[in-house]
Amino acid sequence: MFHKEGGKSILIALIVSVAILFASDFITIQWLKISVIILAVLLLVLVLQFFRNPKREVDNSDNHILAPVDGKVVVIEEVFEPEYFNEKRLMVSIFMSPINVHVTRYPVNGVVKYSKYHPGKFLAAWEPKSSTENERTTIVINNRIYGEILYRQVAGALARRIVNYAEEGVRVIQGKDAGFIKFGSRVDIYLPLGTELNIKLGQKAIGAQTVICKK
Numbered sequence: 001m002f003h004k005e006g007g008k009s010i011l012i013a014l015i016v017s018v019a020i021l022f023a024s025d026f027i028t029i030q031w032l033k034i035s036v037i038i039l040a041v042l043l044l045v046l047v048l049q050f051f052r053n054p055k056r057e058v059d060n061s062d063n064h065i066l067a068p069v070d071g072k073v074v075v076i077e078e079v080f081e082p083e084y085f086n087e088k089r090l091m092v093s094i095f096m097s098p099i100n101v102h103v104t105r106y107p108v109n110g111v112v113k114y115s116k117y118h119p120g121k122f123l124a125a126w127e128p129k130s131s132t133e134n135e136r137t138t139i140v141i142n143n144r145i146y147g148e149i150l151y152r153q154v155a156g157a158l159a160r161r162i163v164n165y166a167e168e169g170v171r172v173i174q175g176k177d178a179g180f181i182k183f184g185s186r187v188d189i190y191l192p193l194g195t196e197l198n199i200k201l202g203q204k205a206i207g208a209q210t211v212i213c214k215k
Contacts, residue, residue: 001053005163005180013047016040050182053103056208058175060109062145064214066174067205068107069187071096076201081190083138084114084150089190092197092212094205096185104164104179105208106141106172107189108149114140115166137164137179141172145215150190153181175208 020040027033058066075093096102117137135155142148153162163180166172181187191213198211205212 001055005051005182010047010051013044017044050098050102052101053177054101056175056206058208060174061214062109062143065107065143065146065149065189065191065212066105066208067094067199067210067212068105068151068178068189069094069096069103069205069207070101071186071205073199073201073203073205074186075188076197076199078193079190081150083116084140085148085190088193089150090193090195090197091188091190092199093186093188096181096187101207102181102185103177103207104153104181104187105175106166106178107151107174107212108141108143108146109172109174110141110143110149111171112139112166112168113142113148114138114150115164115168117162117164135162137162137166139164139166139178141166147192152188152190153179154186154188155181 017040020036020043024033024036024040027036071094073092074095075091077091078088079091081087081089081091115137119135137153138150139152140148140150153164155162161182162185165177165179172178189212195213197213199205203210
């Protein structure tokens with residue numbers, strides 16, 4: 001299954017790949033012809049894998065917070081969150097490489113209290129400054145157990161489009177599609193201080209599956 005945000009890109013990749021395959025018929029050098037065919041197939045496969053949107057069974061519960069994306073946990077630290085809370089929070093950052101699923105999923109059930117897009121730079125997503133200087137969206141969901149939980153989609157050096165479906169005042173469901181980020185990027189989630197985590201630094205997270213914390 002593929003994400004709806006990939007429709008145009010998949011169509012373009014398909015057209016380009018087919019055109020390359022047709023053009024390869026005019027190549028008389030055998031090794032070059034084979035290389036061109038492989039290139040065409042590889043291009044299509046890469047685009048398809050990037051926009052995949054696997055169906056996942058979600059253990060929906062207000063008693064736990066799920067990872068919003070697939071990727072690697074690269075930061076766990078207490079930081080000052082200046083945009084919404086204006087206080088220290090426990091930040092967990094998950095970095096997505098270009099080969100990861102790039103669907104963002106709601107980490108909790110609740111009502112969207114805040115949703116804002118910020119234009120910005122395109123620093124490498126693992127840079128600490130990317131959370132405040134890169135193109136990004138900030139979303140806050142009010143959950144009945146954990147209170148207000150903030151997550152932030154951050155564009156990376158290759159990302160050029162962040163899609164955010166969260167709208168203020170709308171009730172959202174844990175694990176459902178919340179958006180999409182094209183190419184390498186990260187998502188930060190801000191939790192109350194003192195939250196006991198079920199994950200550790202360097203761990204691979206799976207969106208809507210990996211439990212970040214639970215009560």
